[in-house]
Each structure stands twice: as C-alpha cells, then as structure tokens.
Amino acid sequence: MNERLWAALSEVQDPEMPVNLVDLGLIYGIDEHEGLVEVDLTFTAMGCPASDFILEDVRERLLREEGVREVRIKVVWDPPWTTARMTEAGRDALETWGLAV
Amino acid sequence: MGTQAEFDQMIKSGELIESRREMTPEYLRELKHTLIVSGDTELISAPAYYLAAKRAPSINAFMTGIAIIQDELAHAHIAYHILEELGEDQEKLIFSRDPKSFRYPYAFDVPLDSWTELVVANGMYDQAGFCLLGDIHEKCSYGPWKRGLNKVMAEENFHLRNGRTWMKRISAAGGSAKDELQRAVDWMFPLSVEWFGLPDDLKMHSTQLEYRLKGLTNDQLRQWWLSTVVPYCEQIGIKVPAHKETRDGKDVWELDYPFPCEFDAENKRWDFKQPITWDDVLVRWRARGPRNAEMVAMFQEEFHKFRKTHHNGES
Numbered sequence: 001m002n003e004r005l006w007a008a009l010s011e012v013q014d015p016e017m018p019v020n021l022v023d024l025g026l027i028y029g030i031d032e033h034e035g036l037v038e039v040d041l042t043f044t045a046m047g048c049p050a051s052d053f054i055l056e057d058v059r060e061r062l063l064r065e066e067g068v069r070e071v072r073i074k075v076v077w078d079p080p081w082t083t084a085r086m087t088e089a090g091r092d093a094l095e096t097w098g099l100a101v
Numbered sequence: 102m103g104t105q106a107e108f109d110q111m112i113k114s115g116e117l118i119e120s121r122r123e124m125t126p127e128y129l130r131e132l133k134h135t136l137i138v139s140g141d142t143e144l145i146s147a148p149a150y151y152l153a154a155k156r157a158p159s160i161n162a163f164m165t166g167i168a169i170i171q172d173e174l175a176h177a178h179i180a181y182h183i184l185e186e187l188g189e190d191q192e193k194l195i196f197s198r199d200p201k202s203f204r205y206p207y208a209f210d211v212p213l214d215s216w217t218e219l220v221v222a223n224g225m226y227d228q229a230g231f232c233l234l235g236d237i238h239e240k241c242s243y244g245p246w247k248r249g250l251n252k253v254m255a256e257e258n259f260h261l262r263n264g265r266t267w268m269k270r271i272s273a274a275g276g277s278a279k280d281e282l283q284r285a286v287d288w289m290f291p292l293s294v295e296w297f298g299l300p301d302d303l304k305m306h307s308t309q310l311e312y313r314l315k316g317l318t319n320d321q322l323r324q325w326w327l328s329t330v331v332p333y334c335e336q337i338g339i340k341v342p343a344h345k346e347t348r349d350g351k352d353v354w355e356l357d358y359p360f361p362c363e364f365d366a367e368n369k370r371w372d373f374k375q376p377i378t379w380d381d382v383l384v385r386w387r388a389r390g391p392r393n394a395e396m397v398a399m400f401q402e403e404f405h406k407f408r409k410t411h412h413n414g415e416s
Contacts, residue, residue, distance in 0.1 A: 015259055015262055016255070016256070016259050017255075018255075047164055047168075048164075049164050049165045049167070049168030049169070049259075050165070050259065051161055051164070052161045052162070052165065053262060053263075053266065056266070097255075098251070098252070
C-alpha cells in the first residue's frame with residue numbers, strides 16, 4: 001500500500017515547476033493505517049506561494065487511491081528542504097527546464 | 102541592415118531578428134510599441150492586484166497574491182529591459198510618463214475591490230495575457246523577446262491556477278459568496294472580451310502581423326480566450342454571456358450581447374441594451390478609467406520624492 005501511495009504522489013506536479021513533489025523532495029514520509037493516511041511534507045520555502053495548492057493536490061490525489069478514507073497532512077520544517085533532497089530525476093527535469101540545481 | 106526587400110524576406114522565411122542593426126526603422130517602431138504595451142500591462146497589474154490582494158482572506162492567500170504581483174513586476178522588467186537595449190530610457194518610460202499615456206488595457210483602470218474580484222482577474226485578465234503572450238512566444242520574430250517569454254509563460258500558468266482554484270471554491274461555497282463572484286464575472290467578462298481590441302473586419306491592416314510580432318489576429322485571440330474561459334465558468338456553475346456554435350464543422354464562440362456596448366465604469370455595469378461604436382470605445386480607452394492616475398502615482402510619486410530627498414542630501 002505504501003508503495004502505491006508514494007507512486008500516487010509522484011504523479012502530483014509542483015504548481016510552479018515541471019517536477020513532481022516526490023522528485024522535488026518535498027515528501028518526508030507517508031504512513032497508512034486502516035485507510036487513514038498521514039503525510040509529512042515540507043515546502044521549498046516558508047513563504048511558498050503555492051503551499052495551499054500543494055496541500056490541496058496531495059489530499060485530492062491520495063483520496064483517489066482505493067482504500068484511502070482520510071488524509072492528514074503535517075507540514076514540517078525539520079530538516080529544512082535544500083536542493084540536496086531532490087532525486088536525480090528531479091534534477092534532470094529542472095535542468096531540462098533551464099534551472100541549474 | 103540590408104534593403105527593405107531583404108528584410109521582408111527574412112521575416113517571411115521565419116528567421117529571427119537578433120539585433121537593432123538588422124531592423125528597418127518601421128520594424129523597430131512596431132516592436133517598441135508592442136513591447137511598451139506588454140511592459141505597461143504587466144507593470145500596471147501590480148498596483149491593480151496589490152490594492153485587492155490586501156483583502157486576502159488568509160495569510161497563505163495573501164502570500165500567493167504577493168507572489169503573483171512579484172511575477173508581474175519581473176515580467177514588466179523583461180519588456181522594459183529589451184526596450185532599453187533598443188535605445189529607450191527605462192527610467193523615463195516608467196517614472197516620467199503622463200499616466201494617460203500608459204498603454205495597458207482599459208480593464209485595469211476599473212478598481213478591483215475585493216479578493217473575489219482579484220481571483221476573477223487572475224482567471225480572466227491573466228488568461229487574456231496568456232493568450233497574447235503565448236502567441237508572441239510562439240510566433241515573435243524578435244529572438245530576445247521570444248526567448249524571454251519562455252519563463253513568463255510558465256509563471257502565468259500559476260496565476261491562472263490561483264484564479265481558477267479560487268473561482269471554483271467561491272462558487273462551491275454558494276449563497277452570497279457565489280452571488281459576489283457572479284457579479285464580478287458580469288462586469289469583468291465583457292471587459293476581457295474588449296481587451297483584444299477591434300474586430301478583424303474593422304482592422305484592415307496589421308503591421309504587427311506582417312512583421313510577425315504576433316501570429317494571431319484580434320478575433321482569433323478573442324476566440325482562443327473564449328474557448329478556455331466560457332467552458333470553465335459553465336463547469337463551475339457561473340453564467341457568462343456567450344455560447345458555442347458549430348459553423349462549417351468548426352466551433353465558434355458567439356457573444357450574447359451587442360459588441361461593443363456601453364459601460365458605466367463607476368458602477369461597474371454594462372448596458373447590453375445600449376450598443377455603441379468602436380469610436381466610442383476608443384474615446385473611453387483614451388480618456389482612461391477611474392484608477393489610472395492613482396495607480397501610476399503609486400510608483401511614480403515615491404520615486405520622485407526619494408530622488409529629491411536623496412539629491413538634497415548630497416548637495
């Protein structure tokens with residue numbers, strides 16, 4: 001189930017950049033228990049202007065997965081996000097877009 | 102620079118113009134005019150949006166609004182920066198022009214007074230900007246501008262998303278919130294339709310098209326805008342005065358009101374029973390609307406005040 005949830009979130013694009021949230025390194029953890037999914041996630045900056053959209057997209061995508069009845073999201077700032085948290089695929093996507101990371 | 106015929110051939114063959122040396126004086130004039138409209142539009146959207154973003158319903162919403170304003174200022178900067186490379190004085194353009202000589206769509210002169218009106222502007226005005234800039238991005242014959250627009254387009258998408266997400270939310274809330282949204286759409290939809298200018302049958306000649314400064318005609322751009330905005334509004338349960346027809350196997354968007362018609366800017370109300378001519382519209386545009394002077398003063402006054410005190414301090 002957990003693998004399926006990670007795969008689901010890797011389908012959610014960042015609202016500002018052409019990279020998904022998992023490859024961007026924003027998702028810190030996913031825990032599922034009897035249909036209740038708890039997600040720890042962060043943003044690239046505390047003043048992220050897209051934070052509402054990201055929370056909405058994560059919730060909406062997880063609720064589309066079979067067996068998920070509730071989603072609770074915890075926004076965490078420790079450890080702080082840096083570009084080091086991006087996956088290789090995420091780096092490639094942003095470099096193709098013209099952003100060196 | 103070669104001959105006019107050589108230059109025309111370059112444009113025709115799809116080659117990109119890269120420097121001032123390659124341009125004819127007429128091309129340079131048209132390019133500058135197009136850039137001024139683009140820069141002025143992005144610049145003036147900042148005070149227009151700011152005056153409404155102050156009324157954001159949450160801190161997150163306020164952050165999004167401010168981020169959009171930051172984007173718009175940066176987009177304005179791209180256009181003015183290119184103008185400077187083409188020999189214009191950026192500082193004079195922004196800080197020393199008479200408010201009435203700014204060349205942005207009339208819609209921004211009508212005050213956005215609430216968060217609801219701001220998000221409708223993001224959904225409709227930014228969509229108009231998206232169509233116009235998207236066309237320039239695809240077709241523009243001036244290389245530096247075409248490339249600069251790559252990033253602009255990506256950021257405009259974010260503004261549209263803010264508009265659409267909030268319009269959907271407000272509509273779903275129903276009651277007086279939805280009524281307020283409908284009222285905003287009622288006055289802002291026709292202003293956005295007007296944004297694209299004279300219909301093609303009245304605009305016989307377009308140097309911008311000839312020089313590939315843009316690729317689509319006013320009516321084509323208007324149709325593109327209608328094809329995105331009308332279905333979205335219908336989908337979220339908001340009424341708009343336009344519908345789709347199929348003509349010769351093609352979808353055509355028709356307006357359900359006389360175009361153009363009378364607009365009362367003070368009361369934000371259209372009189373669909375009062376058709377007017379395009380000459381009347383041009384008179385209204387040239388006179389500018391209620392908020393023109395206030396918005397231009399927002400960035401010009403402090404610039405000159407600071408300059409004056411700074412200069413005095415030095416002497």
